[in-house]
Amino acid sequence: MAAGLKYAILDTDFVFKANIIKSETSALADEALKFPDYQFFCHQKLKEELGDHGSGEAKLWLERKIASGEITCYSDGQIITEIREKLHGFCYDYYRSFLKQGCDLFDVGFYARYFMPLDEWLEKGEDSTEAFLAVLCSCEDGIGHQKSYGEIKAFVLVQVLRLLYGMETYIFCSDDFGARQGFANGAQIPCISILSVFLKMRLNGKGMEEVQPFFQSFVHWCTNRENPQTHVRVWVFREGSDKRERTPLASILQDIYEGLYCVRKNGDLQRIT
Numbered sequence: 678m679a680a681g682l683k684y685a686i687l688d689t690d691f692v693f694k695a696n697i698i699k700s701e702t703s704a705l706a707d708e709a710l711k712f713p714d715y716q717f718f719c720h721q722k723l724k725e726e727l728g729d730h731g732s733g734e735a736k737l738w739l740e741r742k743i744a745s746g747e748i749t750c751y752s753d754g755q756i757i758t759e760i761r762e763k764l765h766g767f768c769y770d771y772y773r774s775f776l777k778q779g780c781d782l783f784d785v786g787f788y789a790r791y792f793m794p795l796d797e798w799l800e801k802g803e804d805s806t807e808a809f810l811a812v813l814c815s816c817e818d819g820i821g822h823q824k825s826y827g828e829i830k831a832f833v834l835v836q837v838l839r840l841l842y843g844m845e846t847y848i849f850c851s852d853d854f855g856a857r858q859g860f861a862n863g864a865q866i867p868c869i870s871i872l873s874v875f876l877k878m879r880l881n882g883k884g885m886e887e888v889q890p891f892f893q894s895f896v897h898w899c900t901n902r903e904n905p906q907t908h909v910r911v912w913v914f915r916e917g918s919d920k921r922e923r924t925p926l927a928s929i930l931q932d933i934y935e936g937l938y939c940v941r942k943n944g945d946l947q948r949i950t
Contacts, residue, residue: 779832861943870944
């Protein structure tokens with residue numbers, strides 16, 4: 678494994694938005710995959726949820742990137758197989774533990790509502806990947822397609838890759854503040870949000886004139902959607918503590934290129950004082 682390589686997990690919301698945000702020649706999602714020293718992964722659930730989003734373009738993009746080898750896609754069956762190959766026994770217990778941790782991060786009652794049949798199956802002491810996956814599938818059928826839980830599956834994949842390979846692992850994820858807080862603070866998984874992608878592009882040597890078309894596309898999407906967004910919250914150290922303050926979205930890129938921001942572990946921008 679190359680020195681300094683980092684594993685990066687893609688979540689549904691990031692891929693969906695990063696395919697909407699684009700210049701005349703490429704999508705922001707393509708620019709993210711060019712970041713040096715990252716190896717990209719996703720969970721199979723991402724494919725399904727992109728379909729539920731109604732984003733055929735993003736789904737086709739993902740399928741192309743998986744086919745080209747730029748993104749490695751894991752199914753639950755592959756996860757179980759790799760845990761078994763690397764660590765032999767207890768593969769089902771590991772999966773169940775990671776799944777429950779992920780559920781508890783985002784909704785404490787989620788596991789109890791939908792996944793208790795997994796506990797009942799484990800108590801029987803059976804050893805059949807096919808049977809385990811059948812129970813898991815039955816549980817997920819009970820959730821339905823309108824309740825997004827791709828972030829939970831992304832969390833499971835992060836923990837599996839950490840367990841098996843001990844690699845530094847990041848998640849390119851939702852702009853939802855609560856979700857990013859869960860990843861960063863609850864599970865110590867550094868987040869890369871859409872906004873922090875623009876900062877990374879600058880740090881990777883992209884000139885402002887190269888990044889501007891992507892940023893303008895982002896601003897246009899934010900201000901023209903059903904619930905328009907004209908400001909974002911950034912962290913500012915004031916009166917002895919960090920506070921989140923509303924900042925005009927249109928000013929963010931200029932401030933990034935003036936070196937006014939760094940990025941926090943949850944993917945938020947932090948004003949440098």
